[in-house]
Amino acid sequence: MFSKACEYGIRASIFIATKSSKGIRVGIKDVAKEIDSPEPFTAKIMQILTKNGIIHSAKGVGGGFEVSPEASKSIKLIQIVDAIDGNKIYSGCGIGLKECSEEHPCPVHHEFKKIRGLLLEMLTKTTLEQLATDVKSGDFFLKTLNINE
Secondary structure (H helix, E strand, C coil): CCCHHHHHHHHHHHHHHHHHCCCCCECHHHHHHHHCCCHHHHHHHHHHHHHCCCCEEECCCCCEEECCHHHHHHCEHHHHHHHHHCCHHHHCCCCCCCCCCCCCCCCCHHHHHHHHHHHHHHHHHCEHHHHHHHHHCCCCCCCCCCCCC
């Protein structure tokens, strides 16, 4: 449903928020490793998140990425999605048709409209702080467990 860049952006933002809540800034290598993303791709995503005011970047010794606890409370998941993927996920056709509307619906239009509504509600209500707290609790994870490790 989300682009790969958006998935990585959400995971990166959550990871950075969890570290920032402990007063720790993280570098690009740490972010890329934690979210299982190639470093150059992660760097591009971080540029987008920084440009959109979701993540703060500090340069130099002791620098890295962070998000203040205050910002974490107000940043909604929808802001991350909009910054990376735009708003097409809330209005696009469920099967990718260019023309799909109430007057000219695709076969999944009405059911997909309900799903989009629920998704929009979740993205609008969920804060970065909530997601970071969930991960810090140990009950939720940012990467798949490798059973061979």
